[in-house]
Amino acid sequence: xxxxxxxxxxxxxxxxxxxxxxxxxxxxxxxxxxxxxxxxxxxxxxxxxxxxxxxxxxxxxxxxxxxxxxxxxxxxxxxxxxxxxxxxxxxxxxxxxxxxxxxxxxxxxxxx
Amino acid sequence: xxxxxxxxxxxxxxxxxxxxxxxxxxxxxxxxxxxxxxxxxxxxxxxxxxxxxxxxxxxxxxxxxxxxxxxxxxxxxxxxxxxxxxxxxxxxxxxxxxxxxxxxxxxxxxxxxxx
Numbered sequence: 001x002x003x004x005x006x007x008x009x010x011x012x013x014x015x016x017x018x019x020x021x022x023x024x025x026x027x028x029x030x031x032x033x034x035x036x037x038x039x040x041x042x043x044x045x046x047x048x049x050x051x052x053x054x055x056x057x058x059x060x061x062x063x064x065x066x067x068x069x070x071x072x073x074x075x076x077x078x079x080x081x082x083x084x085x086x087x088x089x090x091x092x093x094x095x096x097x098x099x100x101x102x103x104x105x106x107x108x109x110x111x112x
Numbered sequence: 113x114x115x116x117x118x119x120x121x122x123x124x125x126x127x128x129x130x131x132x133x134x135x136x137x138x139x140x141x142x143x144x145x146x147x148x149x150x151x152x153x154x155x156x157x158x159x160x161x162x163x164x165x166x167x168x169x170x171x172x173x174x175x176x177x178x179x180x181x182x183x184x185x186x187x188x189x190x191x192x193x194x195x196x197x198x199x200x201x202x203x204x205x206x207x208x209x210x211x212x213x214x215x216x217x218x219x220x221x222x223x224x225x226x227x
Contacts, residue, residue, distance in 0.1 A: 004154070035215070045155075045202060045218035091154055098143065098162075098206075100216060102154030 002027045004094050006103035013082045014111050020067075021077045021106045023092030032096040034068065034075045039105070040088040048090070051075065082110045115139065116219035118203050123224045125190065125197060133188045133222045135203030142207060144186035145216060148172060149200040158201075161186055190224065198226050 003026045013019035025034070036048040051059045051068050058066050063083075067076045079086055087110045092103040116137045125131045135144065143162050147155040157170030161180040175194025180186055186205075190197045201222045206214040 009152075033215075037218075042220070043200060044220050045204075047215060047217065050215055093154075095216075098160070098214070100145075100157070102156075104152060104154050 002029070002032075002094050002096065002099070002101045004092055004101050004103040006090075006092055006106050008106045009104070010107045010109070012109040012111055013079075015082055015084060017082055018078060018080045019082055019108065021079075021090050021092075021108065023075045023077070023103055025073050025075065025092075025094045025101075027073070027094065027096065029096045032094060034066075035093040035095065035100075036064070036066070036075075036077045037091045037093060037102075038086075038088045039091065040085075045091075049077065079108075084110050084112060086110050116203060116205055116217060118201075118219040118222050120222060121220070123222055124227050125224060126227050128192045130189055130191050131224070133190070133201055133203075133224070135186045135188065135219060136184055137186075137203075137205045137219075138184060139205060139217070140183075141205035141217075142183070143205060143214070144180070145204040145206075146170075146176075146178065146186070146188045147202045147204065149202060149221075155202060158188065197224055199224060 005024045032053045034051045038046045038048050049061045063080045065078045089105045091105045094101045119134045145160040146158040159178045161167040177189045203219040204216040206216045
């Protein structure tokens with residue numbers, strides 16, 4: 001079974017700085033998708049970024065980018081120019097054949 | 113404006129009572145999902161449905177039941193057999209399952225508390 005590990009339960013960053021959240025996963029599949037979701041205090045799950053495993057190029061969405069290392073089964077999220085509104089829980093997720101597995105989450109606090 | 117709605121936002125259950133959580137989507141998505149979120153844990157899949165009148169158990173289906181009579185609606189019933197129902201429940205939907213890798217979009221969630 002696929003598992004997703006987020007080794008950083010909590011992190012903090014100063015406003016305008018850059019922070020990287022870690023995620024590793026375990027799978028024997030070769031075709032899969034990876035996601036980062038954000039859950040702010042409202043608890044709404046919001047898609048941040050998505051990466052197809054067959055693509056070598058790392059996905060980017062404005063200030064959010066990933067470092068996808070397929071051989072190492074690593075999928076980290078980099079947030080540049082952190083803003084107060086980035087304060088949230090961040091969940092890494094793995095999907096294969098519509099079976100989605102989530103990590104336990106990293107609580108990120110952006111400090112003014 | 114398209115999206116996924118869940119109601120109620122908060123729900124209280126008495127001992128031995130069944131309660132039903134609503135999930136509706138107007139995104140014309142084929143697949144719908146129910147997840148449970150507990151503190152300090154990621155989301156766990158309860159049930160999912162790929163098409164009307166069909167649904168499958170997820171990892172923690174015991175004590176829950178679902179129906180999918182309409183494409184837009186996927187209600188979840190928490191039965192009295194679920195001994196620890198206090199949690200945050202999230203509904204999600206995605207487009208056709210062709211290829212099996214469609215992004216899931218989430219509703220705002222329902223917080224269930226036991227009295």
